[in-house]
Amino acid sequence: MSKFHVAICGGGIGGLAAAVALSKYEDIEVSVFEAAREFSEVGAGIGVWPRVWKILAHLGLDDDLARISATKPTHDEVDTFIFRKADQPVGLDFYKLRSKGTLLRYHRPDVLQVLIDNLPARCKTHFNRRLMTYTQDTKQGTVELLFTDGTTETCNLLIGSDGIKSAVRKTMLMDKSKDAASHGRLKEAEEHLQLIEPTWTGIVAYRALIPTERLQAYKDAHPEMNIRIPQTKSTPIMYMGQHVNVVVYPISSGKLINVGAFHAKPHLEGTTFPGLWVETIPNDELLAAHEGWEPELQAILQCIDRPSRWAIHMAQPLKSWVDGNVCLLGDSAHATSPQQASGAGQAIEDAFLLATLLGHRLTRLENINEVLNIYSDLRIPVATECQMRSLANGHYFGLQLEGLDSTREFDRLHEIGDAVVDNWNWTWTTTLDADLDEAVSRLEASQRSRAHL
Numbered sequence: 001m002s003k004f005h006v007a008i009c010g011g012g013i014g015g016l017a018a019a020v021a022l023s024k025y026e027d028i029e030v031s032v033f034e035a036a037r038e039f040s041e042v043g044a045g046i047g048v049w050p051r052v053w054k055i056l057a058h059l060g061l062d063d064d065l066a067r068i069s070a071t072k073p074t075h076d077e078v079d080t081f082i083f084r085k086a087d088q089p090v091g092l093d094f095y096k097l098r099s100k101g102t103l104l105r106y107h108r109p110d111v112l113q114v115l116i117d118n119l120p121a122r123c124k125t126h127f128n129r130r131l132m133t134y135t136q137d138t139k140q141g142t143v144e145l146l147f148t149d150g151t152t153e154t155c156n157l158l159i160g161s162d163g164i165k166s167a168v169r170k171t172m173l174m175d176k177s178k179d180a181a182s183h184g185r186l187k188e189a190e191e192h193l194q195l196i197e198p199t200w201t202g203i204v205a206y207r208a209l210i211p212t213e214r215l216q217a218y219k220d221a222h223p224e225m226n227i228r229i230p231q232t233k234s235t236p237i238m239y240m241g242q243h244v245n246v247v248v249y250p251i252s253s254g255k256l257i258n259v260g261a262f263h264a265k266p267h268l269e270g271t272t273f274p275g276l277w278v279e280t281i282p283n284d285e286l287l288a289a290h291e292g293w294e295p296e297l298q299a300i301l302q303c304i305d306r307p308s309r310w311a312i313h314m315a316q317p318l319k320s321w322v323d324g325n326v327c328l329l330g331d332s333a334h335a336t337s338p339q340q341a342s343g344a345g346q347a348i349e350d351a352f353l354l355a356t357l358l359g360h361r362l363t364r365l366e367n368i369n370e371v372l373n374i375y376s377d378l379r380i381p382v383a384t385e386c387q388m389r390s391l392a393n394g395h396y397f398g399l400q401l402e403g404l405d406s407t408r409e410f411d412r413l414h415e416i417g418d419a420v421v422d423n424w425n426w427t428w429t430t431t432l433d434a435d436l437d438e439a440v441s442r443l444e445a446s447q448r449s450r451a452h453l
C-alpha cells in the first residue's frame with residue numbers, strides 16, 4: 001500500500017533523477033509523464049562536478065556512469081581546463097584551472113540512458129503525454145492533471161520537471177496570481193504573471209559534435225598547422241576572446257569532440273531574442289563569428305557540419321517553487337546560463353533532496369505541502385546563487401574583469417583565472433550533505449511541534 005502517488009511531468013535528466021531517487025522508497029507510487037514519444041536528450045556533451053557525482057553515487061549510478069566515460073572520478077587535484085586567449089593569430093595559454101576531483105564529461109544521451117536503465121519496473125512511464133494544466137483539491141490532497149490530448153490523471157503530488165518552458169510553472173504562477181487578485185493584492189498578482197516567462201541572457205550558444213576522425217583527417221591534410229586533437233587524457237581547452245568562449249572536449253571514449261561556443265552580447269541581456277530559441281544553422285555563421293581567431297580553433301570549427309544555435313534563457317528566480325501539492329524541479333524552477341556546467345547538476349540535487357524528504361517516514365499525504373516548502377526553502381538559495389555565479393563565469397570566460405583591459409594586459413590575464421576559481425570552486429569543495437541534514441531536521445522539528453499542538 002503506497003502512502004501517496006507522485007506524478008513527475010517531464011522525463012529529462014531532472015525528472016528521471018527524481019524518478020530513480022523516489023523509486024527507492026517502496027511506499028511511494030511513481031509515474032512519469034513525458035511529452036515526447038520517448039525519453040531523449042540533445043546530442044551534446046555534459047559536465048558533472050564532484051558535488052553532483054557524490055549524489056549520483058548515493059543513487060547507485062556511479063558504476064554505470066563510470067562505464068560510459070573515459071574520464072574517471074578522482075578525489076585528487078587535477079588539471080580541469082586550460083584557459084587560452086584565442087581571438088588572435090597566435091593563441092596564448094594563460095591559466096591552468098585545477099580542481100579537487102574531476103569534471104566528468106559525458107555524452108548526454110548516455111547519461112539519460114543510465115537513468116532509464118535504473119528505473120524499476122514499478123515506476124510507470126507514459127509517453128506522448130504533454131501536460132497542459134492541472135487543478136488541485138487541497139482538502140483531498142489530490143492534483144488532477146490535464147494533458148493536451150484531453151486525457152486526465154490524478155495524483156497526490158505533482159513534480160513539474162518539464163523544462164524551461166514549463167506548463168507546471170505557468171499554471172502555478174497563474175493560480176497564485178488569481179489568488180492574489182481575488183484578495184485585492186493586485187501588484188502581487190501582476191508580479192506572479194511577470195515571472196512566468198524566462199528571460200534572454202543575451203548569450204547564444206553554438207553546439208556541435210565532431211567525429212574525432214574527421215578532425216584527425218583535417219590535421220593530416222594540414223600538417224603545418226600543428227593542430228592538437230583533444231584526447232580523453234588531455235586537459236580540455238577553453239578558447240577565449242572578447243565576450244566569447246569556446247569549450248572543446250572529447251566524449252564517448254574519445255570518438256566525438258564536443259564543441260560549445262558561447263557568444264555574449266551583454267547589452268541585449270533581458271531583451272527578447274529575435275528568432276527561434278533553438279535552430280540548426282549553416283556553419284558559415286559560426287565561422288564568420290570567429291574570423292581572426294587562431295588557426296587551431298578555426299580548424300576545429302571547420303570540421304562542423306551544421307551547428308545548432310541556442311538562445312540561452314534563464315528562469316526568473318521565484319520566492320517559492322511550491323503551491324499546495326505541486327512543486328517545480330530542475331530547469332522549470334531555475335534554468336540557468338550554462339557557464340557553471342551545473343544546470344543538470346542542480347536538477348539532480350533538487351531530485352535527491354526532495355526524494356530524501358518525501359521518502360522519510362514522517363512524510364505522509366497530510367503534510368506533503370509542509371515538506372515541499374522545506375525543499376523549496378532550502379533549494380532556492382543554492383539554485384539562485386548558481387544562476388548568478390554562472391552569469392559571472394560568463395563574463396570572466398569572455399575575458400571581462402573589472403579593472404583589467406584584457407586586450408592589452410596579457411600578463412594580468414591570470415587574474416581572470418583566479419576569479420573563475422573563486423566563483424566556481426563550490427562545485428568541487430562543497431557537498432549537499434549539510435542541506436540534506438538540515439532538511440531532515442526541519443521535517444522532524446515540524447512534526448515535533450505539530451505533536452505538541
Ligand SMILES: Cc1cc2nc3c(=O)[nH]c(=O)nc-3n(C[C@H](O)[C@H](O)[C@H](O)COP(=O)(O)OP(=O)(O)OC[C@H]3O[C@@H](n4cnc5c(N)ncnc54)[C@H](O)[C@@H]3O)c2cc1C
Nearest residue numbers: 010012013014035047131163330331338341342343344345
Ligand atoms: C549549452 C548548454 C550546456 C550545458 N551544459 C551543462 C553541463 O555541462 N552540466 C550541467 O549540469 N548542465 C548543463 N546544462 C544545463 C542542463 O542541460 C539543464 O539544466 C538540464 O538538462 C535540465 O534538465 P531538466 O530535466 O530540468 O529539463 P529538460 O532537460 O528540459 O527536460 C524537460 C523534459 O520535460 C519534457 N516536457 C516539456 N514540457 C512538457 C509537458 N508539458 N508535459 C510533459 N513533459 C514535458 C521535455 O520533453 C523533456 O523531456 C547546459 C545547458 C546548455 C543549454
